[in-house]
Amino acid sequence: MTFPFDALSACRAELEEEASINDAQGTFPADGLRRVRELGGLSAVLPATLGGYGFGEGCQGAIGLLHLLRLTGEGNLSLGRIVEGHVNAIRLIACYGTPEQFARAAADIHDGALFGVWVTQGAAPVRMEQTGDSIILRGEKVFASGVRHITRALITASTADDATRMILVPLDTEHNAAPCLDGITGMRGAGAGRYDFTGTMVLSDALIGQSGDYLRQPEFSAGAWRGMAVALGGLDRLVTLLREQLCARNRAENPSQQARIGTALIAAETARLWTCKAALIAAGTDDHEAGDVAATVNLARLAVERAGLEVIELAQRGLGLSAFVKTNVVERLIRDLSTYLRQPAPDETLLEAAEWFTRRNLPQMERI
Ligand SMILES: Cc1cc2nc3c(=O)[nH]c(=O)nc-3n(C[C@H](O)[C@H](O)[C@H](O)COP(=O)(O)OP(=O)(O)OC[C@H]3O[C@@H](n4cnc5c(N)ncnc54)[C@H](O)[C@@H]3O)c2cc1C
Known part of the structure; x- marks a missing residue:
């Protein structure tokens, strides 16, 4: 059985519309969540034996989960955050809980529970x-x-x-x-x-689990790749909107705007490659040392943050004041993405990763 990615792609516009409507009052994306649940997105991380798509295991599963989180984030970053938190909880129960606790969590998900x-x-x-x-x-x-x-x-x-x-x-x-x-x-x-x-x-x-499991590496740092996958979706959407809105205003062919489009595409692709690398190394199938996994994902987190900040600046400079007008979806998306990119302790994350890789090489992944 394969996950219905086409159906999820097809409802991105619906998710985006709900995000815009909900913004003013800070309303929870209940319809979008229902849609993702109906498509199997909330149980996707469970193994097939427990009614999921096995997105919690191996490289194949990690790439499937990346795709699911990225598409959700592309539609609505807030919804992406909720789905990512749900997946994070299931992952921690799978890693550190007993088989009984995991089976109970799976049953609860099928009964409609939402984890965070x-x-x-x-x-x-x-x-x-x-x-x-x-x-x-x-x-x-x-x-x-x-x-x-x-x-x-x-x-x-x-x-x-x-x-x-x-x-x-x-x-x-x-x-x-x-x-x-x-x-x-x-x-x-x-x-x-x-x-x-x-x-x-x-x-x-x-x-x-046991005392200290929450902070145990590499899982503690490696799990951050899933948040990046959601942010990547928002970043992708912003690049698309920049291109579309420049075209709609007949400004896309201007050389300075072309340079912005090219730079934004490079940033988005850089973020995608780092996120893939982080997802694959976190999947743990290549037997990397825990320190290599944690430090690679930490660098990836900062690369995605940098790419996001760059695309935000390009969109604001390229679209000008229209990117600051409330009726333009770009305005809300930039607020959501800027907020989403504020992840904990970025300075420490960079210094720790830099220290780790000062005297050893960054792992290379065959699949990227
Ligand atoms: C919409 C949203 C949803 C969220 N959902 C959840 C959730 O479900 N569960 C949850 O647990 N959390 C959640 N969070 C919190 C989130 O995970 C982070 O903890 C938070 O966004 C980090 O905020 P911060 O930028 O203030 O981080 P900080 O870590 O405080 O970083 C701010 C700056 O201070 C620096 N800094 C950090 N520590 C120090 C220090 N000791 N001395 C000097 N400088 C320092 C950092 O490097 C950075 O430059 C959510 C946040 C948001 C915005």
């Missing part, structure tokens, strides 16, 4: 206290995507001795969710907000 990974700490970081089989949580998560819509949140929590544990918390009510991030300029549809876990009780079988 919430790790960003607020003023009161989440702490856990275990007594026998019960765990009581205290503290909050911020910048939590889909805060009113996620039904299974994989969160990190600190123990009394400051170890980090992952806990899968079923969220049947939204009473602890604060409204979407007020005043954020882009990615308004991702429904990112604050969730207060204080007083939430879970049983010990909600613990995923």
